[in-house]
Amino acid sequence: MLLMDSARRAGCSPVCLDLSVGLSPSPPKMGAEMAAEPERPDPHAGGCRMASSMTDEQAKTLEARFTQVSEENRRLSEMIAYLYASPFARPSPPDGSDSTRASQAASPPTPPAVSRKRSRGSLEPPSNSGDANNGSGNAEAAHADESPLSDGFEGSCRRIKVRRVCTRIDPSDTTLTVKDGYQWRKYGQKVTRDNPSPRAYFRCAFAPSCPVKKKVQRSAEDSSMLVATYEGEHNHPCPTRAAELPGSAATRTGSVPCSISINASGPTITLDLTKNGAGGVRVLEAAESPDVKKLCQEIASTEFRTALVEEMASSLTRDSKFTDALAAAILKQLPDY
DNA sequence: CGGCTTTGACCCGCGC
DNA sequence: GCGCGGGTCAAAGCCG
Numbered sequence: 001m002l003l004m005d006s007a008r009r010a011g012c013s014p015v016c017l018d019l020s021v022g023l024s025p026s027p028p029k030m031g032a033e034m035a036a037e038p039e040r041p042d043p044h045a046g047g048c049r050m051a052s053s054m055t056d057e058q059a060k061t062l063e064a065r066f067t068q069v070s071e072e073n074r075r076l077s078e079m080i081a082y083l084y085a086s087p088f089a090r091p092s093p094p095d096g097s098d099s100t101r102a103s104q105a106a107s108p109p110t111p112p113a114v115s116r117k118r119s120r121g122s123l124e125p126p127s128n129s130g131d132a133n134n135g136s137g138n139a140e141a142a143h144a145d146e147s148p149l150s151d152g153f154e155g156s157c158r159r160i161k162v163r164r165v166c167t168r169i170d171p172s173d174t175t176l177t178v179k180d181g182y183q184w185r186k187y188g189q190k191v192t193r194d195n196p197s198p199r200a201y202f203r204c205a206f207a208p209s210c211p212v213k214k215k216v217q218r219s220a221e222d223s224s225m226l227v228a229t230y231e232g233e234h235n236h237p238c239p240t241r242a243a244e245l246p247g248s249a250a251t252r253t254g255s256v257p258c259s260i261s262i263n264a265s266g267p268t269i270t271l272d273l274t275k276n277g278a279g280g281v282r283v284l285e286a287a288e289s290p291d292v293k294k295l296c297q298e299i300a301s302t303e304f305r306t307a308l309v310e311e312m313a314s315s316l317t318r319d320s321k322f323t324d325a326l327a328a329a330i331l332k333q334l335p336d337y
Numbered sequence: 338c339g340g341c342t343t344t345g346a347c348c349c350g351c352g353c
Numbered sequence: 354g355c356g357c358g359g360g361t362c363a364a365a366g367c368c369g
Contacts, residue, residue, distance in 0.1 A: 186342060188361060200362070347362075
């Protein structure tokens with residue numbers, strides 16, 4: 001489709017597009033319009049084969065377009081890198097590591113801020129709660145195989161050791177419970193100084209060795225907002241998977257997380273993932289800095305998101321590597337005739 | 338009776 | 354060194 005579009009712009013009939021030009025050596029069989037195969041060119045395809053009929057001018061046009069797309073991809077990559085490196089996404093790490101955390105998958109991340117050393121019987125050494133997660137590569141791999149849908153969500157948070165999830169609740173509901181699909185055991189409750197409502201402490205009760213902890217507290221500004229702070233990562237599959245994902249049907253009932261923070265190791269931005277009237281994303285909380293706050297709101301604006309999505313979609317669909325991978329994935333899904 | 342919650346006490350890091 | 358405050362423990366109570 002990408003090449004068909006390019007061919008249209010280059011003045012060539014899309015019907016006679018030869019997929020072997022831009023796609024992998026095993027082109028997909030995606031219907032009559034795209035039936036041309038490199039091994040067995042369909043004489044009934046009704047037109048020319050681009051590879052043989054393309055004029056020098058058309059070739060130059062496509063080459064120029066390829067150069068243009070490559071430049072767009074480069075700019076897009078720079079934009080994404082900039083967004084990752086921006087202060088709200090990742091404050092400059094003290095260890096001098098790459099702000100994009102590209103190397104974090106290979107090296108154990110620093111443990112969460114909570115690194116208290118207690119001499120008496122704690123279930124797990126607090127200092128290695130992160131190591132326990134990262135050391136259980138098998139468990140994580142098994143987890144990753146459990147549910148691609150859920151891992152799409154958790155995978156995006158994998159590099160975040162601490163994350164915050166906001167949930168809308170009934171203001172009259174006094175139970176500090178967030179239905180996130182995991183089983184939790186409450187082990188403490190405390191009234192903190194900066195918030196009149198108590199903070200509840202939970203441990204993951206599904207697996208005894210799971211190091212994940214959760215703190216739940218009503219928002220000081222909005223008592224109908226429950227803020228859950230998760231520390232660590234589960235080393236076991238979620239007992240109930242996709243049903244509790246943000247944006248799912250269960251989420252819209254208001255009993256499960258409807259928003260998520262981008263990063264909690266630094267300034268936190270909490271985005272409401274439920275669509276508002278304009279179909280955009282709303283900033284619930286942001287960092288203290290007005291500049292960061294403004295930037296967050298700009299990024300969360302419908303206009304910015306629309307432009308970004310269009311740019312990404314446009315650039316991706318023009319990327320031959322992306323279309324190769326997409327075509328290969330589609331081929332795998334088609335029945336083998 | 339076992340599991341979970343509650344809650345006061347305790348631990349410990351951190352700032353002064 | 355001291356006090357504050359967040360985090361955790363563990364005994365007591367509750368509940369199915």
